Amino acid sequence: MNLQNATALVTGGSRGIGYSIAKALIDAGARVAITGRDDKQLYKAAEELKAVAIRADASNEADVLRTYREVMQAFGHLDILVNNAGFGVFKKLVDMDRASFDAVFATNVTGAMLMGREAAKHFIERNKGNIVNICSTAGVRGAPTGTAYYASKFALRGMTECWRTELRQYNVRVFLVNPSEVLTTFGAVAGFVQKENETKLRGEDIAHAVKAVLEMDDRGFTPEVTVFATNPKD
Numbered sequence: 506m507n508l509q510n511a512t513a514l515v516t517g518g519s520r521g522i523g524y525s526i527a528k529a530l531i532d533a534g535a536r537v538a539i540t541g542r543d544d545k546q547l548y549k550a551a552e553e554l555k556a557v558a559i560r561a562d563a564s565n566e567a568d569v570l571r572t573y574r575e576v577m578q579a580f581g582h583l584d585i586l587v588n589n590a591g592f593g594v595f596k597k598l599v600d601m602d603r604a605s606f607d608a609v610f611a612t613n614v615t616g617a618m619l620m621g622r623e624a625a626k627h628f629i630e631r632n633k634g635n636i637v638n639i640c641s642t643a644g645v646r647g648a649p650t651g652t653a654y655y656a657s658k659f660a661l662r663g664m665t666e667c668w669r670t671e672l673r674q675y676n677v678r679v680f681l682v683n684p685s686e687v688l689t690t691f692g693a694v695a696g697f698v699q700k701e702n703e704t705k706l707r708g709e710d711i712a713h714a715v716k717a718v719l720e721m722d723d724r725g726f727t728p729e730v731t732v733f734a735t736n737p738k739d
């Protein structure tokens with residue numbers, strides 16, 4: 506697709522990987538709306554990016570429905586949904602509490618489903634569209650303390666495969682992008698320190714992959730992309 510004048514919704518675009526994806530799409534000529542829950546960060550990012558700010562919690566169904574109303578008011582139609590909003594809680598199975606587990610699934614799985622559902626209704630009507638789900642290398646293998654986060658990414662991966670089989674007949678391309686570790690505020694939100702190192706991935710690297718897969722001619726698509734740092738050091 507040609508990103509010039511395309512319209513996109515990037516959930517969790519107020520910082521980190523989502524911010525970088527929004528920037529790459531805008532730099533390529535797209536009109537982009539970003540979401541996030543923290544007003545201050547959202548409006549600051551939108552101003553920097555020249556994006557449309559929509560304050561919305563992906564896990565809240567009323568917020569999701571309002572997001573699409575605001576996107577339609579701003580752009581009239583949508584070409585691309587990037588389901589990026591997400592976070593992690595890392596606890597051993599024996600220490601896992603129900604509230605943390607449910608919260609991770611509410612954003613990473615239910616939130617992505619609600620956002621995807623509304624996009625799919627619109628894309629089926631238009632007989633075209635693109636959904637990019639930002640998953641993780643956590644979606645393909647397990648690890649200690651991964652019960653909530655890793656399982657949520659496995660679920661996102663599973664939904665992605667289902668959406669692909671449902672939506673291909675409507676010319677909707679459904680992509681899965683799996684970053685390995687990227688330097689963002691992800692670790693701080695989850696309560697651990699991500700050690701800064703120039704060998705580690707940045708949001709721009711994931712944005713590069715997202716832009717590249719979208720730009721392929723609509724007759725084809727790359728179902729899944731995994732992005733590794735070449736030789737990451739801690």
Ligand SMILES: NC(=O)c1ccc[n+]([C@@H]2O[C@H](COP(=O)([O-])OP(=O)(O)OC[C@H]3O[C@@H](n4cnc5c(N)ncnc54)[C@H](OP(=O)(O)O)[C@@H]3O)[C@@H](O)[C@H]2O)c1
Binds near residue numbers: 520546562592687688
């Ligand atoms: N960083 C990594 O190493 C890494 C690796 C693989 C995959 N990922 C995935 O990449 C995605 C982005 O992560 P990141 O590293 O960029 O993290 P980040 O820097 O913490 O950014 C997360 C973004 O998502 C938003 N967000 C979180 N929960 C939300 C909700 N319920 N509704 C709306 N917005 C929400 C945040 O804004 P508010 O808090 O203001 O809502 C923020 O804009 C996530 O899905 C993550 O799982 C990250």
